[in-house]
Amino acid sequence: MSDDLLHKYDAWLSEEAPAALVLQEWLVPAEGPEGVVFPATFAASEDKTFKGGYNIDSFPDGSNVCLIDSVGSQANRMEPLFLRDQYAGLVPQIVVQAGQKKINLLEAGHRSADAVVRCSKLGPQLTEAFRAWLDEADAAPLARLAPTSLVFGVWDSRGTKAKIPRLLASVVRAFNVRPLTRSSQYIPPVDYVDQGLLPEAEGKAQSDKYAERGFVHVPASAKPGGVEARGGIRRDATLSLVGMRALRAKDPDQTKALQRYVLGLALTAFSHPAVGELRQGCLLVGDPQRPAILALVHGSGHRDPVQLGHQDALDFATAAARAFGVGESMTVAFSTDLAKTDLEQEKGGKPAEKGTQPTEKGKGRKGRAAAKAAGDGAGEVS
């Protein structure tokens, strides 16, 4: 492997480099540009000004924008890319075994700070890795255990409180949408009451029960029926090179190797086409009429177009991973004892015993949930 490949993106890691790499990728429903696509639905706001459903914001000029897939959701789709054979060798495959159940760290909601791995035999090592980041600004230990946590961000909310900002953000939105509704009716295969198989329902409660269990016709009228995206559907992805350059290791050589490694992983996820089925009714493919636009953004706001193919990114990532040294893949057992200790600390507010982390007294899960709800779990700036 040539040094040229390894140094290919060093210019993006220098102090004078642009601030970010941004991508605009146009998508269409697999059914065609005029196909109906089903966006994500959201719960009603607490004050009920938003009654729930699609998130569509309208503007004074008559245009609107609809959220198809949020930043958090996109991250949860990108990270498992590294489970696939083609990419698995780029990162350590850390699997936590709890009884018959196996959970890969790449699929854990809170990444390397997730309770499932904290309460495993790997917990103490992760704690040390977070401490190295906090106390010595050294991200290399974490890069050897869970490098995608450095790409997508992580907050060790139940342990060291380390907050590592995300470097890669991606969102899918549709423009100038027209929301649609649809109606349907469940028709039971047999008319149970007419056939004498069930008695006539007595009262609303029983009638509702019959409907719930599928014994009577059940209409569903004017339910959300997707949207027509008249202005197109677009994925916007942003990779912060400023944040990348802030990653450090013990010395300049290690720092450069670390930055190249994390950059390689980020570019691989960033450049992988965002096609596929986001949810039922939302199967998106690339728009052949509108090629993707990739640009480097400078601090001044000025943008320079740039070319980057997915294979280029993967080749670079492979070289950088080899040079840095991918951490060891392992399967570790979940420890019920560690989990119990963790819970007891939470109740008693006692200092952590060796191999466990301190938690806040009295808050319990709701308190942690409240603290978690105050951030997006990936290094918010308040």
Place this chain on the structure above:
Amino acid sequence: MRRYLALSVTFLLPVYHGRRSEDEAEWPPSPLRLFQALVCSEKRRATPAEFCATVRPALEWLTRSAPVIDAPATTPGQHFRLSVPNNDMDVIARAHAAGQLPSREPAQLRTMKTVRPTHLRGSTRVNFLWELPAEDTDPAHGHARTLAAAARHVVALGWGIDLVAGDGRVVSEREVKRLSGERWEPSALPGGQRARLPTSTTLAELEARHQAFLTPVSEDGALTQAPPLAAFREVWYRRDTDPAIRPAAAFQFLDPQAERLRSFPSRHVVRVAGMMRHAVAEVARTARRPADWIATFVLGHGPDGRATGPADLPRFAFLPLPTIDPRGVVSAVRRILVAEPPGGAGRETTWVRRFLSGQELVDEETGRPVAMLGPLPASDGVVRQYLGLQQGASTWSTVTPVILPGYDDRSAAKTERLLRRAIEQAGYSEALARGADLEWRHVGFRPGLDLASRYAGPAYLAGFPRCHVRLTWRDAAGQPVAMQGPVCLGAGRYCGLGLFAAERDAL
């Protein structure tokens, strides 16, 4: 020529998620938020020695003044809730480890998080501008270089998903004038938005909070929690489309026995305003308020003793409110607002609210009481239509005609010029006066109104043309701007003529 330190952030997506409070989105990003982002990036980048030697003094310099903020216009997005994981997957794992089925599924271990996006329109760049001293040798110039470099290390501003490209440089006054965003200026007068600014103790408190956050359990096992940040100050920031707040006190009219409501014909608002003015003056004399204050602020006399003071003299406006029923029909006057000048602190209306409740209105001709004043909250259904509710309203129309501040010579162009002049004379900015959509005619825009010529006016304004008006406030980009009331324009604006109410569709 003046020079400025410009610290800029370009949002890489045209959306921002920062919040002023749990229930309120924030725009523009506050100087305190930028300060925290600079602290975060420099604490990560700089060695402790470098931070103490160069970064800390530079950050301290930033706290000495409030910057001007140039920011794009925005549209608030609807707030919604996301379901996020609780980080207690150990609940599931413990069950599996014990060979049991978990009592809850991962999808149930979630909590709701409210998202309040703000959509940026046009540009995505925000500039924070601090004026620099003229002398090149002033240490501020060194701080400017340090801060400009620091800005380039900022990763996000707002939430963690609000990734930015930061920058910093010294710019000239000419370059500042060419910036194309909305200009938010710090203001001593209330109005616009309140923004948080760092103080000289903010940095120390951030450092202490960070330590407390990382060590929630002390050595003796006691739980410590990082308290909310308290070391900041708040300053009003206004655009030229944000008028100063105009405090007002509302009253309703009761008969002198306080047994029923009392009403007055809406064509005689000037007479009602006169009785109210007299009542306030009487109470002020009894309360031994200064005589010159009574003469000018209450009665509107000139400081030189003339019966009528200059147009820009600070004084109360007495605004009788014709009732507007749910159908939008305007009828008799049963309420009145006493309003301070724009930018008032609210002290005078507080005094009026306390001392005028229960007072009588006296007919100046007969000397007999004709009404008693009862206090009214601003939430009263009719009053709200004159104040524009909490969010304001963009379209307003008259309930009493505007008396033009000059002769229009029956020229539409001149009428329009006079109306725009009347807007500025009422204390609104030139930008608002220039941008407003205006319609005018002799017939009212609301059911129940009389012809403009049939409303009684003060003798000294006899002969000046008058008309009913509908206006829509707009910014420089032509977008509607929501404003709060009371809105009262023209030469009779202190005695109830030229009073506007918010149109219902705009509420």
